[in-house]
Amino acid sequence: MIGKIIIYELKKRFTSWMTLLFIVMLIFQGFWYTKGYFDYYPNDGLLMNATAVSYMNLSACGMLMIIIVAIVTGTSLHKDLQYGTGQWIYSLPVNEKSFYVGRFLSSFFYNVLLALGYVLGIALLPYGGLAEAERFGPIPWGQLFQGFFLLTVPNLFLLTSLFFLGLVLTRKLAAGYIIIFGTVIIFLLMQTVSEGSGITPGLAIGDPFGYVATDGVTGQMSLAERNFSYLPIEGYLLTNRILWLSIALVAFLISYFRFNFKSFGNKVGSQKKTLRQVYTVPTENLKTTLVPHLSFTNRDFIKKLWSLAKLEFRNIIRPVSFKIIIGVIILMEVLQFLMWNASFYIGPTMPLTSTMTLFRLSFGVFIMMLIIIWSGELFFKDRVVKISAITDALPVPVWVTQFSRFLALSGMAFILAFTFMVVGIVVQLLTGGASLIEFGLFAYDMLGYNWGWLTYVLWIAVVFFVAGLTGNRFLTHILSVGALLFTILSFELGLAEQVIFAYAAVPGLEDYSEISEYGIWYTSAVWYFLMWTVAAIAFILLGIYFWDRGVGKSWITKLKFGGKQLNFAGKTTVVASIVAFFVLQSFIIKSVNKEGNFTPSAVLEERDATYERDYSYLADKAHPKYTHIALRFDIFPEERKAEYVAEVLLTNPSTEWIDTLFLNTKQAVSLISVQQEGKALALVKKDSIQHILAYAFDKAMVPGDSTRIQLKMKKQYTGFSQSGSEPQADLMANGTTGGIHEYLPVIGYCPDRELDENRIRSEHGLPKWDSRYPSVTDKKALQENPFAPDANRVTATITISTTENQIPFAPGRLVSTSEENGRTLRTYAISKPSYFNWMLGSKQVKQHRLAQGETQIVVLPSPKHPFNVDLYSNALKKGIHYLNLEFEGYPYKEVRLVEIPYYQGEFFAYPNGIAISEREGWYADTSGMKERGYIFQSTVTQLAKHWVQENMNIANVQGAEMLTVALPEAIGLQVLEKEMGEEALAQVLEKKRDYIGLHQANEPNKQPPLIYSDGADYLEPHKGAIALHELQKTMGKTQFNNLILAFIRESPEEPKVFIHLYQELLKEVPVSEKGKIKQLFEKVGPV
């Protein structure tokens, strides 16, 4: 019996064209996801069809597969309810339990067979033309099927069991959908949290699909293992599989025992008691009442529109199912706020409004899918309940009936968005954030077009259009949800970059800074929203125009301009909306692309590759270097403009004559004039694409010669940017921060522009790098420093003026503060030549002054973030004290710590200044030791960087960042241990190890041993710091510090190379520990 049912069901399904469509979709997903995961792991040696990539794909299942599973799983059982066939099928001589098992297994096998399309897509990838042949290994059939049977098949069993459980218990498909959505939400929650805070046992086991556990296993694999090896079934992965398979079995058994023909077999609705009537004789005379007054004015229709909208709205929100769904979402929202709390690297944050509104993004896809499905259901409601034959013949125009539904859905979406907002506010209140509530931000994010209510409305318009166009409910769901997922995944996987291709999206929606807020994206978003709004107007009107009243019309009839469902004004509005859409699009393209505010990464990469090809010859030429700068810098924040004049002393440190001054400028910088000793220099070359200008010196600079150059410049952004990678924070209305080379040109060759990922280098025909830093034997690099290619150490006076409400900051000692024409002026001086790694800007900040010995300390947090100022102050005091004590003195008498937007980078230490990202602790919840320790250690590290920069000449070769970053980190750890104890030290070290585990897998090139480290986030600040700390432990802190001091004292002018320091330190390591230390520094391995 079971076999017969399975064969019948599978035969029927496999003779449907939908099955073919699903398989094609899954093959496409196999291609698409593999490409996406491959791009996610930037390592050059990773094969595109690496087994690790396949395992990740097979565990995640993929959005398309989940949607398909949701669509097809329940129908085999539910169809008997839907069509009422259960009333006779269930009377056949079949055993009800066998029948249930047969239908269950047929659904499960169908899902499994469909999923083979996914495997096929992954397997066929090498033939897809996505990359060169060398990017692929042999098809790993064995590994693919191991992943399929270990990950995909159990996941499908889980989803099928849960769906059937929901269906058997409620007799409603909706229950199955909700369970599938719920499962996927748990999976996404686990996955997102693991990405933010590392893979914990709870996440690895709790993820229903085993994705996080698989990520944990593959993340620990070597490159060769990732490419070829089988997935070891052990540890958390094994536990995860056993747990979720057991849950699936339990779900199946419950549904098996609960299913019976009696309760399940009746047609939907028939379980309700049918009303009985007593026959009564009519008393009313029809003729006396049936001559009403009828009215069909436009005013009547508008009134009908409103009353219908209200009726439909009530019909949506009345049912218990709506309340259940909204309740589940609210529960998820509260859980996210309370349990996850948007942890960035630092950990949990204070209850800020921006963390509350993140819910709209983390659950945005599902809320949107829900709204889309709801919309599709409502637009087809009359057809589903088969009342359309009556309602379509009523004398009401289509625009009244359909648009009223659009309004009702918009109202429903508002209720959802508003509820999320209220829940956010309540949670903020309950978690002690009453004073931090920003109603404006709540409204902008939750109710506006920043993936809030208005975004929902824009997508409802799409459903409206698709419903009208197809006239098919099922197709409307598929196409609308598909369009949403396609848009989102295209961006997630990097297949699309321009927001102009993401319907209803606006720039910067994921890029809120607590300091700069949405910055330039406020302006961008308005224009994008306007563009999408006119598109939505066209969608709505076309939806009305195409909507089939009565029996469906042919395509030719639908597309005829003479259709009557839209009057002339309506048709004109459609045309006007389409024209307005393209006009706005052109304006946006002009403002974004043509103004240079956005360049697609492929174009940018090609431009940089061209730069390297065309201008790398400059690297071998001699160029003058900045020696002294007198800078007058006027910032006009509202205009996003800076006007500045730099009197620059250039020196020729080489042994060659220099006759040309090559200047590399940044986007939006205009070089108004370049004068040498008051006389304009002749422009001999201008490359507008690469932003290079070359000026001929009147008289060539001889070796050792110096000359004064006057640069008059302006930087101003026009138009607006379109993505998180272009915050343009170096000129921003509500606070500017930028590195010195954002404003002043780089002289000579700019190595920062070189492509540093080998995969991309080879794609552009450039030779691969062995290392991102020059070799330790590179003579030229040994004479350079890692901070700037065009300066060694520089002195300066910097005067910055800005608006009255902002405070200018710059490197150096504060010389004067004044006001001039309602503007604030500050002058800073760098008297002792310092490395050219400066940051400057102007901000609204609070000033907290304190002192440690002779050193004046100023802490400059955002006025919104007073939370952890004491922690930073304490760290600065303790750090300065420690350096004074152990390292012969902190180098500055004045130090300023400023909070900067997160997109500017994490930590900067420059003369007299420290800049720390807002996300590195300024609004962290520091109730835990881990967070307090992190803030303390990372702040002291910046002071130690000052000490290193001022006391050590560092060569620009491999290992440079072991000196500039890892060594200060290790000193930071020393101070942490001393001041906060071993527990704090252990927690910070654990955090560093987590970071390594999370990020070293993303090494795009080849991980070097620490003695040849070449600058990677996971390497020097984390792995290097831990290794140096381990090394220090072998000999004791005092000896370690003394050896460092001795290393500096020996030939102080000579550029230092880390490997030499390492060799000196190694000599003092006890023999018993030497092997371990050598392993740490000379080999690539775990720390």
Add this chain to the structure above:
Amino acid sequence: MKLTIQHLSKTYPNGVQALKDVSLTIGKGMFGLLGQNGAGKSTLMRTIATLQDPDTGEIDFNGIDILKNPEALRRILGYLPQEFGVYPNVSAKELLLHIADMKGITQMGERNDQVEALLQRVNLYDVKDKKLGGYSGGMKQRFGIAQALLAHPQLIIVDEPTAGLDPMERNRFYNLLSELGENSVVILSTHIVEDVSTLCNDMAIIGNGEVLLTGSPMEIETSLNGKVWEKQINKSEYASHLEKYKVISNHFHLGKMLITVVADDMPDGDFYKKAPELEDAYFNLLFDRQNVMS
């Protein structure tokens, strides 16, 4: 008050020709449209009710070109489709009030009066506030009748209206329809001959998308005067009678088979003359039609 249909044709994308050059003129009163399942009745009804476009042809009601101006017809139309559903979570009164509003009865009081009166007439008054999801098939059908009669329509189209009604409700509906037929054009589409003969003053028989016959039921009935014969036979004799006579129908009575034969003279002595009924004329037409086609 007149509905004129001229040269109406419709072919579905699957090749089925549902209407073939249909022309009809229907005046005030009850008009019966009789035809077998799949004859094209519902297609014709939907087309008149503005829910389907024909490939060719014209329909005019009192000067309204229905195909060009469907909106105008909908204002005076009452339509009961063959199959329809209801919103299960809404009460009959609520939904009728809503439909009345859509039909242009903008005054709330008037709307309420209309709905209450119709609920009385279709015997749903006592359950008017109950949700439609709990209604039986017959009650839903009566609800459908009520909605079709809202707003005093001038053209009423009822497609298989008595399906699911018990005899008492059927009679009640007949009364209601004939009352309405005094001031409106009522088109009754059915395959139940008795419905047409009972109610209609004019009718058409439709088969395979074509109008086979038009006229009053009386005219059609009397066209067979003196030609209809009936005989009781054994079931085993049926085949031989089929070969020998024009057997237009058969049915059982008290366990015996009764055949109806059309012939100018008495076929044999065992036959007895029968007063022709509309059903006989209908079966005779179908018989002739089948012969022509074969």
